[in-house]
Amino acid sequence: MNIFFIPSWYPSRENPTAGNFIRNQAVALGKYYQNVQVIISLWGNEGTKLNFEHPLKVLPYLINNILDKPYICEISSRVFEFNQPALEWSARLFRGNINSILKANEKNFQKTQKKFGQIDLIHAHVSFPAGFVAMKLAKQYNLPYIITEHMGPFPLLPFLGNSRLMPLVLEPLKKANLVIAVSSKLQAELWKFKIKSTVVPNLINENYFKYFPQKIGSNFNFFSLGEISKEKGFEDLVYAIAIAVKKDKNLIFRIGGNGKCLKKYQKLAQILKIDSEGVPFGDQNVKWLGALNHQEVLKEFQHCNAFILPSHHESFGMVYLEALACGRAVIATCCGGPEDFVRKENGLLVEKGDIQAIASAMVKIKENIKDYPPAKIRSNILQEYSTKVVSKKIIDLYKKIASLRSQ
CATH class of the missing domain: 3.40.50.2000 (Glycogen Phosphorylase B;)
Structure with missing residues (x-):
């Protein structure tokens, strides 16, 4: 054929x-x-x-x-x-x-x-x-x-x-x-x-996006990836981080990607503060990674504790699936595609644009990370994808x- x-x-x-x-x-x-x-x-x-x-x-x-x-x-x-x-x-x-x-x-x-x-x-x-x-x-x-x-x-x-x-x-x-x-x-x-x-x-290319043992230390590392734009929810992400790090200063966010709003959101991240001492969280809790190649993306998936992308619309959402294949819990929004595969056993779904809910999900997933065993997350997602x-x-x-x- x-x-x-x-x-x-x-x-x-x-x-x-x-x-x-x-x-x-x-x-x-x-x-x-x-x-x-x-x-x-x-x-x-x-x-x-x-x-x-x-x-x-x-x-x-x-x-x-x-x-x-x-x-x-x-x-x-x-x-x-x-x-x-x-x-x-x-x-x-x-x-x-x-x-x-x-x-x-x-x-x-x-x-x-x-x-x-x-x-x-x-x-x-x-x-x-x-x-x-x-x-x-x-x-x-x-x-x-x-x-x-x-x-x-x-x-x-x-x-x-x-x-x-x-x-x-x-x-x-x-x-x-x-x-x-x-x-x-x-x-x-x-x-x-x-x-x-x-x-x-x-x-999902499971032979490339492989399971990697998770390390949990004093810091909890989130990875986010996408075109840096309002449509992908990065403005919501920055505001949510500002709320979440006031509750837990050990939350670390590594953000990959380029886009039309990158400089705007970097500036916003510098304006918003972690605490009364006025430390910009861009210096402490957020790392902007820029464009990443395939190998760099895989490394970030495998070395993070969870993945987050509060997108406004996804026809499918490959990045979430790639994270799940690596055994990582995800935070996604009800924006189209993720509702088909993000479930209570592998992550959290929140309403798009709900900054408070996104921030709460960040803290919740860290506090309950043991409820998301990486090997099981990967095994379950590969049964369907x-x-x-x-x-x-x-x-x-x-x-x-x-x-x-x-x-």
Whole structure:
């Protein structure tokens, strides 16, 4: 079975975390199923776009695109990348150059069939641009296609006009043979537009995010990771820390990530004080780590006592799952994805934006950390989200779609 993967987001040297969960899914399918080949169609879809609002970034993007060459490479057993460069920009302007993106994917498609023979199914990740491209190719070559929707909140504002979903997104979802939502919350958001879907979560790379024994000393270390923005809840986090450290000065917070609000929140952290002596908690209780690579992220997960991210919206929430796979309890908000897997035995859920509740959860999880045994946290989460478990769900859906087509 040849599966043609079209990811809207994909990791690159410049943006190594963009769509990493999509690549991990492809690798898992190739690993566990010898009769499956996955061909990943790339065009420069590494989570970066030509951004006319920031002119200084336009030239480097254009240079990288010019230097980018078509290539074919095997990244793991039975998983291949086919790259055909094309420019991409915001969907608000000329539909994001979708015609060029479609042509690039068609070239990858034709090269795939020439090298491996007939493609059996197209699997797009995110409804635009990947889902739109899948719809066009499926019609042209008479093939079934699946869309896994990751977009959150759904839909993003560029795809919503007068409270209606734009055809660029709606049509591919309506015509797909199957739509997969990565969480129950996203499934409900899709249904608001009368789009039926099946929930299949993202998988966790358990061979990378491994259990590490927890050390509990006088200080209790929290780790947080994400784009430093209001949407990810970092303003709430800073205010909550200011409350929590007044109750327990041994709470330490290590915050990883860059973003548009980094300097703003660093300044806020310096303005807020721990105690009457006026010690800025930025010097004592908070450490801003900046952008982290994969190895640094793993180290932080394994050496923290708990993970926290009070996000305002998550279609799924991979960082929470990565923490749980390392055996760490988490504090999350009721913001979409985390409600599917954060439970009383592995962490705490609080309402988003409730700063007092977030602060209380910090203190509570430290005081009750023995109620969250790391090995058990990891074991339980892998029963539902391991590479083998989730890839089997996907393969079963592939077989179902293929059988319906053959009837």
